[in-house]
Every structure is written in C-alpha cells, then in structure tokens.
Amino acid sequence: MDAEGFLTAETPYRYRMSRRINLFLAKKLKVARVPAIRASKAFNVLMSPMAQLRRKRAAESLPAASGAKFALSQEQGYRLIGPTEIPDVLPAIKQAEAIYNAAVDAGKKAGQGKDKNYLFPMARGADLAQYTDIMRLAVNRDVLDAVSKYLGAVPIVSQISVLVSPPNESQIGSQLYHLDFADEKQVKFFTYVHDVGPESGPFTFVPVAESETLVKKFGYDRGRLSLEEVTGVVGESGQVQVMGPAGSGFLVDTSRCLHYGSNRNKTTRVALLIQYTPHTVPEQLPTVWPTEKLKKQLGLDEIQTMALSLD
Ligand SMILES: O=C(O)CCC(=O)C(=O)O
Numbered sequence: 032m033d034a035e036g037f038l039t040a041e042t043p044y045r046y047r048m049s050r051r052i053n054l055f056l057a058k059k060l061k062v063a064r065v066p067a068i069r070a071s072k073a074f075n076v077l078m079s080p081m082a083q084l085r086r087k088r089a090a091e092s093l094p095a096a097s098g099a100k101f102a103l104s105q106e107q108g109y110r111l112i113g114p115t116e117i118p119d120v121l122p123a124i125k126q127a128e129a130i131y132n133a134a135v136d137a138g139k140k141a142g143q144g145k146d147k148n149y150l151f152p153m154a155r156g157a158d159l160a161q162y163t164d165i166m167r168l169a170v171n172r173d174v175l176d177a178v179s180k181y182l183g184a185v186p187i188v189s190q191i192s193v194l195v196s197p198p199n200e201s202q203i204g205s206q207l208y209h210l211d212f213a214d215e216k217q218v219k220f221f222t223y224v225h226d227v228g229p230e231s232g233p234f235t236f237v238p239v240a241e242s243e244t245l246v247k248k249f250g251y252d253r254g255r256l257s258l259e260e261v262t263g264v265v266g267e268s269g270q271v272q273v274m275g276p277a278g279s280g281f282l283v284d285t286s287r288c289l290h291y292g293s294n295r296n297k298t299t300r301v302a303l304l305i306q307y308t309p310h311t312v313p314e315q316l317p318t319v320w321p322t323e324k325l326k327k328q329l330g331l332d333e334i335q336t337m338a339l340s341l342d
Pocket residue numbers: 032033150196205211219233234235285290291292293294
C-alpha cells in the first residue's frame with residue numbers, strides 16, 4: 032500500500048514538509064525511491080535531532096533478551112506470529128470485528144465510493160484510540176521491543192486500521208508485487224480477524240534477501256512486478272503466503288520485502304493493521320494520538336508512551 036495518513040491541525044510541520052519534499056523529488060524531479068526518501072528524511076531528522084537520539088538510545092538500552100520472542104532479522108525482515116502467541120491479540124481482534132460488523136450493519140457497502148475498492152480501511156487513525164484492546168496490542172512490549180531493535184530506535188505507531196478486502200476480480204495497485212515508500216524501513220503488524228485461506232486474498236511477500244535480488248534483476252524502483260515475474264525468479268517456494276486461523280499474524284518490513292495481497296479474493300478478508308515507522312518517517316503523515324489520555328488509561332511505560340507520541 033502506498034503511503035497515506037491524515038493531515039490534522041496537530042500534524043507537526045516537519046512531516047508535512049518532508050512529505051512535500053519527497054513528492055517533489057519523486058514526481059517532479061523523478062529522483063529514485065531510496066535517494067528521495069533519504070533526502071526528505073534528512074530534513075525531518077534535522078528538525079528533531081534530540082528526539083531521534085533519545086529514541087536510538089532507548090532502543091540501545093533495552094535488555095539483550097527483550098524483543099527476542101518476535102525478533103526480525105535484517106536479512107529476512109519478517110516474523111510470523113501464531114494465533115495464540117500474543118494474549119493481547121484475541122481481545123484486539125474482537126474489537127476489530129465489532130468495528131467491521133457495525134460498519135456493515137450501518138450499510139457501509141464494501142468498496143463503495145473508495146479509490147481502491149479491493150482494499151480499504153473501515154476505521155483508522157485516532158478514531159481507534161477509544162478501542163483500548165486494540166491500543167494495548169499496538170504497544171505490546173514483545174512486539175514493540177522487537178520492532179525497536181530491528182529499526183534501531185523506538186518507533187512511532189504511525190497508523191492503525193481495520194482493513195477490509197472484499198471479493199474482487201482485479202489485479203492492480205497493491206494487488207501486485209511492490210515495495211512501500213513511506214520510509215527506507217518500517218514494520219507492519221497484520222493480524223487476521225477471520226480465518227484466511229487461499230480464497231481470501233492472503234498477504235504474500237518475498238523476504239528481504241530475495242527481494243533485493245529481484246529489485247536488482249528488474250531494476251525495480253516504485254512500480255509493480257507481476258506475480259509471474261516474481262515466481263519466474265524465486266519460484267513458489269521463495270514466496271511466503273500467510274494463511275491461518277483468526278488471530279494469525281505477522282510482522283513484515285513492507286519497505287524491504289516485495290509484497291502484495293487482496294488479489295482476486297473470493298471471500299472477504301478483514302485484518303487489523305498496526306504500522307510502526309521511524310519517528311522521522313518522511314513520506315507519511317503519522318497519526319496524532321491522544322498520548323496523555325492513553326498513558327493514563329492503559330498505564331503506559333516510557334517506551335510505550337514514546338511509541339504513541341511524536342515528541
Ligand atoms: O494485503 C494486501 O492487500 C496488501 C497490503 C499492502 O500492500 C500493504 O499494506 O502495504
């Protein structure tokens with residue numbers, strides 16, 4: 032999925048500006064994906080150097096064993112999570128399901144009026160702050176510590192959405208292999224709300240090392256690669272197609288792992304998506320959470336508070 036987010040009156044200026052710089056470099060000057068991200072990110076880092084340092088130090092001082100449970104390696108860039116591995120998952124997907132059911136009951140037709148009618152959020156951003164079980168999962172320390180170590184700094188929870196992929200026949204946009212360009216690295220945490228099988232448009236990706244081979248081979252920058260092109264190089268066995276019962280999840284770096292999903296579903300797929308990005312994400316307007324309120328409600332510690340704050 033391409034970078035997205037909400038512009039609100041509280042969105043710090045540096046995110047708006049770095050996004051503008053990135054879009055200008057990419058669209059007007061046709062600068063390639065990675066150099067454009069680096070240049071626009073430099074602006075964001077320069078505007079908040081102390082916060083950047085604080086987050087780096089906080090990640091470095093995490094105990095060696097913390098985050099080990101869901102560690103993502105730099106060479107693979109992903110970790111699959113079984114449905115019972117995180118106790119916070121079940122209450123969170125119950126809330127996500129209730130949000131989805133309420134939207135369906137209210138007559139929100141799948142895909143109606145949406146740009147991408149094969150994948151869209153039923154709810155997202157600060158609207159989800161009221162759902163404490165979802166927020167608790169977003170700051171689960173086993174996950175947060177694993178992500179902090181992978182990114183080398185305590186991240187921000189940039190976005191949370193309840194994502195719906197209705198049945199469709201298309202093969203366009205994020206239904207084809209691509210990399211996200213919000214930042215050079217990021218981690219998306221998907222949890223399926225219902226069982227997902229081959230008919231429900233499972234999320235599919237190629238781990239980092241093989242993705243890098245594909246990027247070189249096809250001279251990939253910001254476009255799309257077809258399923259056939261990728262299969263022709265890495266075979267079926269080089270692709271991870273995530274299926275499983277409700278509650279199955281995964282952490283994946285969608286900026287480094289080529290991926291696609293919601294491709295010609297026959298049944299509706301509902302997923303809870305929690306996105307972690309560096310604090311200096313250049314090409315996405317991060318969610319502004321009601322940090323102080325959540326801190327009191329959920330009894331957040333220092334690392335969790337950092338993850339829900341843009342300071
Ligand atoms: O599962 C999908 O529909 C793909 C989503 C995607 O491309 C993303 O979240 O970056």
